[in-house]
Amino acid sequence: MVHEAYRRLRRQAEEKLAARQKRPLIMVGTATCGRAAGALNVLAAVKEEVARNGIDAAIAEVGCLGHCYAEPLVIIRHPGFPSLCYGWVDEDKARRLVVDFLQHGDPCFDFALAALEPNDLFPTFAEYPRGVYEKRIILALCGLIDPEDIDQYLVHDGYAALAQALTMAPERVVAEIKEAGLRGRGGAGFPTGIKWEVCRRAPGQAKYVIGNADEGDPGAFMDRALLESDPHQVLEGLAIAAYAVGARQGYVYVRAEYPLAVARLQKAISQARARGLLGQSVLGSNFSFELEIFQGSGAFVCGEETALIASMEGRPGIPEPRPPYPAEYGLHGQPTLINNVKTLAYVPHILRHGAAWFRRIGTPGSPGTAVFALAGKVAQTGLVEVPMGTTLRDLIFGAGNGIKEDKKFKAVQIGGPSGGCLPDTALDLPIDFDSLQEAGAMMGSGGLVVLDEDDCMVEVARYFLEFTQKESCGKCTFCRLGTKHLLDRLTAITRGKGKDGDLEFLQELAEDVREGSLCGLGKTAPNPVLTTLRYFYHEYEAHVREGRCPALACKDLIAYYIVPEKCSKLCNVCLGSCPAEAVQTRPDLLKVIVQEKCVKCNSCLVACPPQYRAVVKLSPPQDGT
Amino acid sequence: MEEQLHAAVAAILRQYDHRRGNLLPVLQAVQARLGYLPPEAMEQIASAFGVPPVDVYSVATFYAQFRLKPPGRHQFKVCLGTACHLMGGHTVLDCFERRLGIKEGETTPDREFGLERVACVGCCALAPVVVVDGRVEGRVSPTRVDGLLLSFSLEKSRRETPATPTNGGGGSPYGA
Ligand SMILES: Cc1cc2nc3c(=O)[nH]c(=O)nc-3n(C[C@H](O)[C@H](O)[C@H](O)COP(=O)(O)O)c2cc1C
Numbered sequence A: 001m002v003h004e005a006y007r008r009l010r011r012q013a014e015e016k017l018a019a020r021q022k023r024p025l026i027m028v029g030t031a032t033c034g035r036a037a038g039a040l041n042v043l044a045a046v047k048e049e050v051a052r053n054g055i056d057a058a059i060a061e062v063g064c065l066g067h068c069y070a071e072p073l074v075i076i077r078h079p080g081f082p083s084l085c086y087g088w089v090d091e092d093k094a095r096r097l098v099v100d101f102l103q104h105g106d107p108c109f110d111f112a113l114a115a116l117e118p119n120d121l122f123p124t125f126a127e128y129p130r131g132v133y134e135k136r137i138i139l140a141l142c143g144l145i146d147p148e149d150i151d152q153y154l155v156h157d158g159y160a161a162l163a164q165a166l167t168m169a170p171e172r173v174v175a176e177i178k179e180a181g182l183r184g185r186g187g188a189g190f191p192t193g194i195k196w197e198v199c200r201r202a203p204g205q206a207k208y209v210i211g212n213a214d215e216g217d218p219g220a221f222m223d224r225a226l227l228e229s230d231p232h233q234v235l236e237g238l239a240i241a242a243y244a245v246g247a248r249q250g251y252v253y254v255r256a257e258y259p260l261a262v263a264r265l266q267k268a269i270s271q272a273r274a275r276g277l278l279g280q281s282v283l284g285s286n287f288s289f290e291l292e293i294f295q296g297s298g299a300f301v302c303g304e305e306t307a308l309i310a311s312m313e314g315r316p317g318i319p320e321p322r323p324p325y326p327a328e329y330g331l332h333g334q335p336t337l338i339n340n341v342k343t344l345a346y347v348p349h350i351l352r353h354g355a356a357w358f359r360r361i362g363t364p365g366s367p368g369t370a371v372f373a374l375a376g377k378v379a380q381t382g383l384v385e386v387p388m389g390t391t392l393r394d395l396i397f398g399a400g401n402g403i404k405e406d407k408k409f410k411a412v413q414i415g416g417p418s419g420g421c422l423p424d425t426a427l428d429l430p431i432d433f434d435s436l437q438e439a440g441a442m443m444g445s446g447g448l449v450v451l452d453e454d455d456c457m458v459e460v461a462r463y464f465l466e467f468t469q470k471e472s473c474g475k476c477t478f479c480r481l482g483t484k485h486l487l488d489r490l491t492a493i494t495r496g497k498g499k500d501g502d503l504e505f506l507q508e509l510a511e512d513v514r515e516g517s518l519c520g521l522g523k524t525a526p527n528p529v530l531t532t533l534r535y536f537y538h539e540y541e542a543h544v545r546e547g548r549c550p551a552l553a554c555k556d557l558i559a560y561y562i563v564p565e566k567c568s569k570l571c572n573v574c575l576g577s578c579p580a581e582a583v584q585t586r587p588d589l590l591k592v593i594v595q596e597k598c599v600k601c602n603s604c605l606v607a608c609p610p611q612y613r614a615v616v617k618l619s620p621p622q623d624g625t
Numbered sequence B: 001m002e003e004q005l006h007a008a009v010a011a012i013l014r015q016y017d018h019r020r021g022n023l024l025p026v027l028q029a030v031q032a033r034l035g036y037l038p039p040e041a042m043e044q045i046a047s048a049f050g051v052p053p054v055d056v057y058s059v060a061t062f063y064a065q066f067r068l069k070p071p072g073r074h075q076f077k078v079c080l081g082t083a084c085h086l087m088g089g090h091t092v093l094d095c096f097e098r099r100l101g102i103k104e105g106e107t108t109p110d111r112e113f114g115l116e117r118v119a120c121v122g123c124c125a126l127a128p129v130v131v132v133d134g135r136v137e138g139r140v141s142p143t144r145v146d147g148l149l150l151s152f153s154l155e156k157s158r159r160e161t162p163a164t165p166t167n168g169g170g171g172s173p174y175g176a
């Protein structure tokens, strides 16, 4: 019955898409990262050019391919050629692609990034360093299918696992997830199967399942990309979870800052409902499941599960002590399963390929892959999916292609505000849920921000404390006041107002906050301070003892100067670049910076032509000029 | 004005049943409609939900998303998430503050521009990022800030000049 219904859906999808196969297809990546780089203009240009030249081609919007550094991205499938992906496409290039490739058969290899299938003409993504390290499971379809067309998910075995689950006993589904050793991708790595089992066994009239896409880590975007690129995968995982634990109502909790993810998810939900994959008697079975989106309201702490529930109940998002765990006593006091959306996205794959397959990937303690959002000073920013146990070095220097502008690597911030900053000596650590603890960090949910020689570690610690201090809900004293004191002291140090004993004070207070706080936010908030103290003590010392910022980053500890011997005198570029009229011309035409007016925006240093490089910054500031 | 506001909120309230779990969705819908949460609207919501107004205030002030003051006609949200912070988000914010003469969280006196900060819009790969009237822009440089403000002020003068050319000092007191 269920299989019959599924096969029918699948056949319809295949027939619909087969009819399209023969036409050229232009796909524009219009996830948020693409849009931020101008993808909607590219899309408009493609449409216009296709219409103007009367070309018979289909145009589709797709999600994020993960190569965000090269956005906007366009993929062209032209029968007779390998499918090609183009990077850094602007409107002009888009028009050229339409005319030169589709009309005149010239595939414009000069701005192609990679081919999608092996061929004799152009290398594929698999042949680039990133492709060598990657293993894509939950990102496999991202950027390659239209997230607003359920049929494209269906023809790639979409919802097959749900159909399969519905013919299994719920206990069997739970057992399979348990055997797979799947662990929660929301940060803590809790064994998913055990959580499901607890929730399944918990007595309750109504049970709930919630997909957590609050993604509060500032600098992470895995969940956003997943929902914008392949939302059905998450829905399918959530439906299977609901069946397994015995819930009839589910929610996806999406953060407020992700309007496009909400829109695409909403569309996915209505399409799934229209096909009988959600709602009353799913696929003709006696399992019914309703699904709604709940939008967060911009509070980091609401990613924490008890705070998340509080916000869904219309209260301020303040965490509650656990136990009881939500799996037993959650939303409206009922057993509630909360999983990160990435965790849920693995579920269909595990059911389709089996627990043993999943266990063969990754490390024994953390099977499967991990999705990382590479950001900061790494050259190829974007999303990568690698087997658990990949080293930081392979991630940053392999998949990420090293540091921007060939600068020197300084540290990597992993695990967001709860994580830590690790130096180059940690680069060869394999990353999984358990490996980074000793080094003082944690894998977290996958945010990975790379820092280079220009970044000041004290400043970075201050930044994170400012963040957690703002986001502290204020319920427990250690977190509320402790983070405030840490922040004040760090701020003083970055301003050159550090005192003897400050570093010992920071160390002790940080440890106290870690011990004394109620929820994960406070317990982990000191991590950035503790790790930077541990690995970059000398930078703290330079600030406190010499009033010097070694990275030349702390504004109060640096000053800009123009080296008279280097200044061309006849060039006025710096003058124009200054927003504060701090650069002035002396009677002998030499340029000088009036220190009282300088806002230290770095504009003149960037503007000074490379043949002169006359602007320098120094720390501590020198007396006179 | 007051009546309009009341009617707008009432229309939204009719779309939801008034159990506590719908408080955030209702506040979100009201803000989406009005641009912010005026005190009268919060009182109206409180009485519909049968909770004391202070409950609604405490929810509205807890969550960063809610604005208690009206936004500008054009709203800039500068991202200061980790990636944007490292890639120069503060310089971008400084540029806006200097050019507009306001601080983050404020609106220009003519209500033309509002400036806010956000903690990450998930576009970190293209940092630094600014959300301009709901549209995300990546790789924003200080010169791009000037460009944005210039195009909006041109738009403003176009908006104001073709209207009846009143004699002597017509149009906006703040000029273009
Ligand atoms: C301060 C704090 C913030 C959190 N933010 C998130 C988040 O944004 N997304 C998420 O999935 N989990 C977050 N968590 C973890 C959740 O509480 C919960 O463990 C998780 O959603 C469970 O899903 P998983 O087992 O699939 O990881 C956060 C925890 C804490 C303490």
Ligand code: FES
Pocket (backbone or CB within 6 Å): A218, A219, A220, B079, B080, B081, B082, B083, B084, B085, B119, B120, B121, B122, B123, B124, B127, B128, B129
């Ligand atoms: S840090 Fe700015 S978009 Fe994420």
